[in-house]
Amino acid sequence: MNHILFTLCLFTCAAFAADEKPAPSQNVTYRITGLFSPGRETALRTAIETLPNVKLVSLDFEHAEAVFSYVPTVAFHDTKPEDITQEFDNRIRNAAHHTLGIAPFITTPHDKLTRIEISVIGLDCQACALATYEAIYRIDGIAAAAVDYKEGRVTALIDSSKTNQPALEDALKKREVKLNPPPKTP
Numbered sequence: 008m009n010h011i012l013f014t015l016c017l018f019t020c021a022a023f024a025a026d027e028k029p030a031p032s033q034n035v036t037y038r039i040t041g042l043f044s045p046g047r048e049t050a051l052r053t054a055i056e057t058l059p060n061v062k063l064v065s066l067d068f069e070h071a072e073a074v075f076s077y078v079p080t081v082a083f084h085d086t087k088p089e090d091i092t093q094e095f096d097n098r099i100r101n102a103a104h105h106t107l108g109i110a111p112f113i114t115t116p117h118d119k120l121t122r123i124e125i126s127v128i129g130l131d132c133q134a135c136a137l138a139t140y141e142a143i144y145r146i147d148g149i150a151a152a153a154v155d156y157k158e159g160r161v162t163a164l165i166d167s168s169k170t171n172q173p174a175l176e177d178a179l180k181k182r183e184v185k186l187n188p189p190p191k192t193p
Contacts, residue, residue, distance in 0.1 A: 037073055051099075
């Protein structure tokens with residue numbers, strides 16, 4: 008009799024397991040820090056490849072945003088739902104040697120952001136570009152920032168109700184980034 012009950016239990020459990028559908032993957036958009044030059048896209052893709060069960064769906068370099076696809080209970084199985092963003096940030100930081108991460112979104116709509124360009128001199132490598140980026144990206148109101156060391160230019164999308172160009176220039180000067188004065192008009 009026990010053998011029949013055991014077989015019936017196995018059959019019932021198998022039937023329930025067959026009826027269970029795998030959890031659907033979710034597409035989640037995050038703001039990415041450390042995405043300061045187009046070449047950093049490769050670093051992000053490489054970091055994501057090391058994270059099991061997470062796929063990079065799309066990347067918006069201009070706004071420093073990326074869409075990822077994952078099943079939360081699979082990709083972050085030991086993580087509480089409210090802690091997934093922090094855990095994802097930790098994993099990306101570790102995979103990218105702490106040069107990439109996730110940050111909260113700027114609530115200002117993209118079409119309300121102001122584009123700022125600041126000419127700088129003395130940047131001669133990616134490390135200098137990263138240091139320049141780090142001087143400004145944490146300023147409240149910065150939605151995205153990029154540094155082109157070859158062109159000597161810092162570009163930022165800002166919420167002008169929270170910050171402005173002089174604030175960015177001050178932050179750069181504090182990090183000893185030399186600003187290129189605008190050309191004098193005759």
